[in-house]
Amino acid sequence: xxxxxxxxxxxxRLGPLTEMRPKPMLPVANRPILESVVEAAVAAGADEILxxxxxxxxRIQDHFGDGxxxxxxVRYVVQDHQLGAAxxxxxxASAVDGxxxxxxxxxxxxxxxVERLVERYERTxxxxxxxxxxxxxxxxxxxxxxxxAVVSVSxxxxxxxxxLVNAGAYVFDERVxxxxxxxxxxxxxxxxxxxxxxLQSLADDGLLTAVVDGGDVRDVTHPWDLLSTNAARLRDGxxxxxxxxxxxxxxxxxxxxxxxxxxxGSHTSVLAGTALGRNVRVxxxxxxSNCIVMAGAEIGHGAVLSDCVVGxxxxxGxxxxxxxxxxxxxxxxxxxxxxRLGGVLGDRAALRGNVTVCPGTVVGCDVRADxxxxxxxxxxxxxxxxxx
Amino acid sequence: MxxxxxxxxxxxxxxxxxxxxxxxxxxxxxxxxxALANGDLSVTKRTGLVGDLDLPVSSPQTVGIGHTRWSxxxxxxxxxxxxxxxxxxxxxxxxxxxxxxxxxLRAELPGHGFRSETxxxxxxxxxxxxxxxxxxLPEAVASVTERIEGSYALGVVAAGFDGIVVAxxxxxxxxxxxxxxxxxxxxxxPLLEHTRTVxxxxxxxxxxxxxxxxxxxxxxxxxxxxxxxxxxxADAAEKGGYDHYMLKEIHEQPQSxxxxxxxxxxxxxxxxxxxxxLSDSFLRDVDEVQLVACGTSYHACLFGKQLLESLxxxxxTVEYGSEYxxxxxxxxxxxxxxxxxxxxxxxDTLRGLRAARRSGIRxxxxxxxxxxxxxxxxxxxxxxxxxxxxxxxxxxxxxxxVVTLALLAVAVADARGELDPDRGRDLLDGLQRLPGAVQAVxxxxxxxxxxxxxxxxxxxxxxxxxxxxxxxxxxxxxxxxEISYDHAEGFxxxxxxxxxxxxxxxxxxxxxxxxxxxRPDETANNVREVQARGAPVIAFSSxxxxxxxxxxxxxxxxxxxxxxxxxxxxLQLFAYHLANSKGRSIDRPRNLAKSVTVE
Numbered sequence: 001x002x003x004x005x006x007x008x009x010x011x012x013r014l015g016p017l018t019e020m021r022p023k024p025m026l027p028v029a030n031r032p033i034l035e036s037v038v039e040a041a042v043a044a045g046a047d048e049i050l051x052x053x054x055x056x057x058x059r060i061q062d063h064f065g066d067g068x069x070x071x072x073x074v075r076y077v078v079q080d081h082q083l084g085a086a087x088x089x090x091x092x093a094s095a096v097d098g099x100x101x102x103x104x105x106x107x108x109x110x111x112x113x114v115e116r117l118v119e120r121y122e123r124t125x126x127x128x129x130x131x132x133x134x135x136x137x138x139x140x141x142x143x144x145x146x147x148x149a150v151v152s153v154s155x156x157x158x159x160x161x162x163x164l165v166n167a168g169a170y171v172f173d174e175r176v177x178x179x180x181x182x183x184x185x186x187x188x189x190x191x192x193x194x195x196x197x198x199l200q201s202l203a204d205d206g207l208l209t210a211v212v213d214g215g216d217v218r219d220v221t222h223p224w225d226l227l228s229t230n231a232a233r234l235r236d237g238x239x240x241x242x243x244x245x246x247x248x249x250x251x252x253x254x255x256x257x258x259x260x261x262x263x264x265g266s267h268t269s270v271l272a273g274t275a276l277g278r279n280v281r282v283x284x285x286x287x288x289s290n291c292i293v294m295a296g297a298e299i300g301h302g303a304v305l306s307d308c309v310v311g312x313x314x315x316x317g318x319x320x321x322x323x324x325x326x327x328x329x330x331x332x333x334x335x336x337x338x339x340r341l342g343g344v345l346g347d348r349a350a351l352r353g354n355v356t357v358c359p360g361t362v363v364g365c366d367v368r369a370d371x372x373x374x375x376x377x378x379x380x381x382x383x384x385x386x387x388x
Numbered sequence: 389m390x391x392x393x394x395x396x397x398x399x400x401x402x403x404x405x406x407x408x409x410x411x412x413x414x415x416x417x418x419x420x421x422x423a424l425a426n427g428d429l430s431v432t433k434r435t436g437l438v439g440d441l442d443l444p445v446s447s448p449q450t451v452g453i454g455h456t457r458w459s460x461x462x463x464x465x466x467x468x469x470x471x472x473x474x475x476x477x478x479x480x481x482x483x484x485x486x487x488x489x490x491x492x493l494r495a496e497l498p499g500h501g502f503r504s505e506t507x508x509x510x511x512x513x514x515x516x517x518x519x520x521x522x523x524x525l526p527e528a529v530a531s532v533t534e535r536i537e538g539s540y541a542l543g544v545v546a547a548g549f550d551g552i553v554v555a556x557x558x559x560x561x562x563x564x565x566x567x568x569x570x571x572x573x574x575x576x577x578p579l580l581e582h583t584r585t586v587x588x589x590x591x592x593x594x595x596x597x598x599x600x601x602x603x604x605x606x607x608x609x610x611x612x613x614x615x616x617x618x619x620x621x622a623d624a625a626e627k628g629g630y631d632h633y634m635l636k637e638i639h640e641q642p643q644s645x646x647x648x649x650x651x652x653x654x655x656x657x658x659x660x661x662x663x664x665x666l667s668d669s670f671l672r673d674v675d676e677v678q679l680v681a682c683g684t685s686y687h688a689c690l691f692g693k694q695l696l697e698s699l700x701x702x703x704x705t706v707e708y709g710s711e712y713x714x715x716x717x718x719x720x721x722x723x724x725x726x727x728x729x730x731x732x733x734x735x736d737t738l739r740g741l742r743a744a745r746r747s748g749i750r751x752x753x754x755x756x757x758x759x760x761x762x763x764x765x766x767x768x769x770x771x772x773x774x775x776x777x778x779x780x781x782x783x784x785x786x787x788x789x790v791v792t793l794a795l796l797a798v799a800v801a802d803a804r805g806e807l808d809p810d811r812g813r814d815l816l817d818g819l820q821r822l823p824g825a826v827q828a829v830x831x832x833x834x835x836x837x838x839x840x841x842x843x844x845x846x847x848x849x850x851x852x853x854x855x856x857x858x859x860x861x862x863x864x865x866x867x868x869x870e871i872s873y874d875h876a877e878g879f880x881x882x883x884x885x886x887x888x889x890x891x892x893x894x895x896x897x898x899x900x901x902x903x904x905x906x907r908p909d910e911t912a913n914n915v916r917e918v919q920a921r922g923a924p925v926i927a928f929s930s931x932x933x934x935x936x937x938x939x940x941x942x943x944x945x946x947x948x949x950x951x952x953x954x955x956x957x958x959l960q961l962f963a964y965h966l967a968n969s970k971g972r973s974i975d976r977p978r979n980l981a982k983s984v985t986v987e
Contacts, residue, residue: 061629263655313824
């Protein structure tokens with residue numbers, strides 16, 4: 001079945017990590033989230049995939065090209081202004097014909113669930129949404145069921161946890177295009193209510209059914225979600241470790257991943273939960289624990305980093321330290337207490353030797369920090385941190 | 389410069405020839421045609437693209453040849469389009485190359501009616517004569533190849549013969565093996581949708597391609613040519629959401645630059661492994677490295693020359709392939725000639741390499757195309773690993789060529805015992821950080837795009853830089869003229885005042901490279917010279933440097949002497965967006981072709 005993947009949004013609460021790439025292109029276990037969505041779609045039988053792209057779309061197109069590496073035909077529809085998932089979906093109206101699978105590009109999905117949705121559609125010939133139980137509200141709202149039928153869809157759950165939430169996978173047909181209306185862009189809120197509204201409209205017409213899935217729903221909304229999702233994937237999955245550039249005295253945990261063309265110096269420890277992207281260079285006597293290190297980053301000799309997201313082409317000087325652990329982090333004026341985050345280093349940030357990163361620090365893109373400085377709180381992109 | 393395709397099998401030949409020709413259009417696209425054989429011969433041809441051919445809806449014929457042309461002899465007209473036929477209309481010929489002695493041959497064919505101004509038509513009439521003498525088609529073509537001088541890849545069909553006879557000398561030709569069908573083409577791109585098993589024909593080969601097999605002869609004796617399996621994907625060349633191949637390929641550079649260094653740098657020991665078969669003792673004794681190339685590859689060589697001289701302590705010179713000659717005062721066994729060609733089929737570069745080999749000079753090919761003529765004829769080859777490039781204006785392969793030449797400079801320096809550890813480490817460090825720095829430029833595409841559109845109406849564009857900025861200035865100007873058709877010139881910045889400054893007015897934007905590796909302080913003086921004449925200056929400088937009073941300024945991430953190579957990506961985007969704002973045919977600029985296989 002034809003598959004539409006919505007991947008036009010930015011993911012604003014991930015701060016500097018989505019300044020240069022859209023959220024679906026953030027790496028989990030060294031692969032963009034969107035890649036696992038595409039693979040699930042292919043595994044569930046998609047032959048043609050239509051990706052709605054918008055924000056920083058070149059990153060998605062450069063990665064997937066025409067889809068040949070995934071044994072699928074990938075085409076693109078451009079959403080010029082990020083007006084939400086429902087508007088993105090409406091743009092595909094002229095490109096799809098008959099029933100189609102719709103997925104969110106930032107939400108990994110199990111191929112078996114997609115197959116169940118397709119079976120349900122084929123049996124009932126009605127639009128179908130995947131639902132899952134969650135202890136937290138999620139980005140796509142919660143659903144209320146009566147048997148297989150969806151009664152209501154709302155942005156915020158009304159009852160106590162665990163809630164039944166929208167798991168972000170659907171089978172639609174052309175009827176959905178009557179239900180979606182482009183909502184006015186709401187600059188104050190990250191909530192995208194358009195899809196919930198569209199689903200509610202289908203439910204009101206008695207058309208929407210749901211397939212309840214037993215799996216976890218894990219939103220990647222904040223940087224610490226990315227770290228925990230990455231660690232969980234590394235713990236559960238078969239990890240790819242390219243050991244050609246790893247020095248004989250270095251050690252790499254079974255729950256870590258090392259991409260191609262990575263070099264790791266002598267006596268370095270790559271501990272559980274750590275993923276090193278392409279062309280990452282790690283010096284000697286380094287310790288990396290529960291870190292995502294993106295392509296082209298360099299970690300100097302003797303550095304110790306825990307619970308960090310290190311962006312592309314970041315340079316971390318020798319003996320720099322991010323001790324990691326729990327911290328209080330402010331995102332959009334809201335305090336998140338005791339989240340596990342050693343620090344976020346935006347793309348191309350350059351930290352010289354002996355820099356200390358306090359837990360919960362968010363360093364913007366292209367920040368420069370002099371040797372020996374102490375970084376704390378939030379440092380805006382392109383700032384320079386000087387000593388004294 | 390042309391593309392050839394041929395099909396023999398059980399299916400209708402026409403749609404296979406048309407889709408094959410479309411994939412070959414990057415080799416030339418001013419006219420096209422196909423000839424279908426078995427039974428009667430029918431020929432359809434005209435000026436324009438393959439899609440413009442006036443073909444029947446369907447055709448039962450299962451044998452045919454097709455051609456897409458880029459004019460060398462005679463202007464692009466319907467009559468000059470291939471295939472060419474004999475007087476009887478029973479023989480059709482497609483040809484890539486030049487029949488050097490066609491005047492003489494034509495004089496030997498009195499009584500034949502010639503309909504075109506091409507060198508190729510003579511081949512059709514020669515085959516006609518040989519058939520009239522009682523030869524069959526394979527014998528006829530073999531006898532004709534003995535009479536023609538010059539270069540050719542020929543495909544010949546004739547009414548009543550269920551196959552294609554092909555021949556090669558100094559123009560590329562590849563045969564593909566299918567199930568109950570076989571193919572022939574100028575390169576593998578059109579074959580990949582049908583088969584991945586191919587053989588490259590060699591100079592002097594004549595092959596008969598039929599439904600059931602491909603029989604190759606060389607000098608009248610049957611020979612076997614090695615079969616290769618092609619790994620890369622033809623589809624990787626499709627546009628992937630971009631409007632043009634060129635923009636897609638500009639964006640592929642972080643990836644292609646990573647590929648260029650992948651597995652070649654040992655970070656722990658700061659060494660380079662290019663898997664060269666040239667011995668260390670030979671490299672130690674070399675007095676001079678001559679780099680031979682054309683166009684964009686020539687500019688990459690100008691960059692590489694400076695790296696070779698400064699790192700490896702060896703004299704390095706750069707020569708145009710079309711101008712190369714083994715000069716006096718050189719000892720062949722102490723000279724290395726490095727031929728650089730993206731396609732590996734550039735006739736001018738091949739000509740230079742062959743001249744070197746004739747003098748006993750050892751040759752090293754640097755190319756993007758495995759199995760290409762450059763790769764096969766040189767003593768050794770290094771691949772730039774950039775993946776297929778379809779846009780006629782070379783972009784990603786320039787960076788990959790420079791990176792590969794930089795790795796070569798380190799390897800040669802090491803072999804000669806001349807490698808300065810600090811400078812080697814700095815260069816290798818820069819090469820590894822290059823993909824990230826290029827990504828930073830791509831992330832700033834919107835800004836350079838706006839600047840390009842703002843200055844699109846300039847009367848002329850001048851690009852200036854010094855040291856490593858000088859080849860990048862030349863390359864930046866070449867990109868702009870190739871795709872926007874604007875007057876653009878690149879100069880070493882110091883040369884401006886020795887003449888070109890007379891052209892500078894307030895209507896001529898000057899793009900200046902003021903990065904590390906481009907001697908920015910000296911170039912800044914030249915920038916003031918052009919500003920005094922009112923020219924708007926678009927400056928590309930190191931992050932640490934701020935230019936004062938320039939019209940537009942872009943910063944390049946810190947990368948030492950490789951910074952001009954990063955700035956080059958800005959120049960590529962400038963050329964693309966300027967040309968696109970004028971509605972130019974970006975991937976197929978007028979008068980140009982991707983792989984220039986004529987001298």
